[in-house]
Amino acid sequence: MAAPSTTVNVAEKFALFEDQWSPRIIGQINDLHLKAVKIEGEFVWHTHHDTDEFFLVRSGRMTIQLRGRDDVTLDAGEFFVVPKGVEHRPVAHEECQILLLEPAGAVNTGDATDTDLTAQDEWI
Amino acid sequence: MAAPSTTVNVAEKFALFEDQWSPRIIGQINDLHLKAVKIEGEFVWHTHHDTDEFFLVRSGRMTIQLRGRDDVTLDAGEFFVVPKGVEHRPVAHEECQILLLEPAGAVNTGDATDTDLTAQDEWI
Numbered sequence: 001m002a003a004p005s006t007t008v009n010v011a012e013k014f015a016l017f018e019d020q021w022s023p024r025i026i027g028q029i030n031d032l033h034l035k036a037v038k039i040e041g042e043f044v045w046h047t048h049h050d051t052d053e054f055f056l057v058r059s060g061r062m063t064i065q066l067r068g069r070d071d072v073t074l075d076a077g078e079f080f081v082v083p084k085g086v087e088h089r090p091v092a093h094e095e096c097q098i099l100l101l102e103p104a105g106a107v108n109t110g111d112a113t114d115t116d117l118t119a120q121d122e123w124i
Numbered sequence: 125m126a127a128p129s130t131t132v133n134v135a136e137k138f139a140l141f142e143d144q145w146s147p148r149i150i151g152q153i154n155d156l157h158l159k160a161v162k163i164e165g166e167f168v169w170h171t172h173h174d175t176d177e178f179f180l181v182r183s184g185r186m187t188i189q190l191r192g193r194d195d196v197t198l199d200a201g202e203f204f205v206v207p208k209g210v211e212h213r214p215v216a217h218e219e220c221q222i223l224l225l226e227p228a229g230a231v232n233t234g235d236a237t238d239t240d241l242t243a244q245d246e247w248i
Contacts, residue, residue, distance in 0.1 A: 007196055007204045010180075029178045029205055029225050032156065054153040056134075072131055080131045081153055101153050101225075 010036070010058065014097055016124050021117050023100060023108055024124040035100040035121060043090040044117055046110035053082045053102050060096030065089040134160070134182065138221055140248050145241050147224060147232055148248040159224040159245060167214040168241055170234035177206045177226050184220030189213040 013026045013036050020038045027034035039062065055064060056079040064072045064080060067087035072080050082088045109118045137150045137160050144162045151158035163186065179188060180203040188196045188204060191211035196204050206212045233242045 005205075005207065007198055007202050009202050011201055027178070027203060027205055029156065029176045030208075030227070032153065032225075034178075034203075052153045054151070054158075074131055077135055078131050078133050079151060079158075081129075081151055083129065084154075101156075103154070 010099070013124060014038070014058070020095070021108075022119045023121045025121050026124060028104065031103050032101050033104045033106075033121070035102070036124075037098050037100055038095055039090060039092045039098060040095040041092065044109055044112045044115050045087055045089045046112040047087045048082075048084055048102070048106060048110045050084060051103050051106060052084050054100060055080050055082070055090070056099040058097040058099060060092060060094055062090055062092040062096045062098060065091060134223070137248060138162070138182070144219070145232075146243045147245045149245050150248060152228065155227050156225050157228045157230075157245070159226070160248075161222050161224055162219055163214060163216045163222060164219040165216065168233055168236045168239050169211055169213045170236040171211045172206075172208055172226070172230060172234045174208060175227050175230060176208050178224060179204050179206070179214070180223040182221040182223060184216060184218055186214055186216040186220045186222060189215060
């Protein structure tokens with residue numbers, strides 16, 4: 001599915017799926033995909049060597065563990081940009097809905113490509 | 125001011141300024157700036173020849189007039205991506221708070237650079 005040239009209601013997109021750790025692409029700005037994701041539990045430690053990664057919390061609370069730095073905690077309405085090259089691990093104790101920005105084609109698990117959590121992102 | 129490596133609360137950023145049509149930079153993902161803007165009234169018709177432009181409404185309602193296409197109306201929680209090369213004009217009948225994504229260095233009025241609304245965007 002190509003990038004739609006229509007308005008997108010973010011809440012309606014989140015209502016279309018239930019599975020966690022499986023990003024859905026909901027928009028594209030130049031080479032970046034905007035993705036909707038539901039997360040709960042601990043992801044894998046990974047690094048995106050070629051790109052920053054943007055996390056905006058829509059509901060719930062998440063922590064981003066950063067290798068060699070203090071953890072970052074995000075509540076609804078807050079965002080954080082993980083700089084490229086910084087190893088990180090998202091964690092959420094209860095289900096958390098987040099929006100991500102990362103380049104089209106980026107693998108959700110970064111350099112940790114051999115995990116059960118590695119997803120093939122799809123447009124919805 | 126360089127890109128901060130801290131969490132950002134979007135509501136707190138919007139509370140820092142009152143002037144309209146003057147985007148503030150609140151984040152950076154690779155070469156894209158995330159900007160907070162308050163708008164009311166009619167902007168100028170303009171085109172970004174080299175980039176898409178992302179509009180997400182946080183509060184209020186806006187219309188994006190598109191040359192040769194139907195208008196697009198966005199309520200809170202909805203977004204639209206104006207494809208590069210498409211002439212457009214944002215309009216809001218009451219104050220509307222929006223988030224924008226566009227490349228660092230992009231001029232808010234695109235190719236219409238000689239207007240009273242052309243702004244020098246600043247980090248907050």
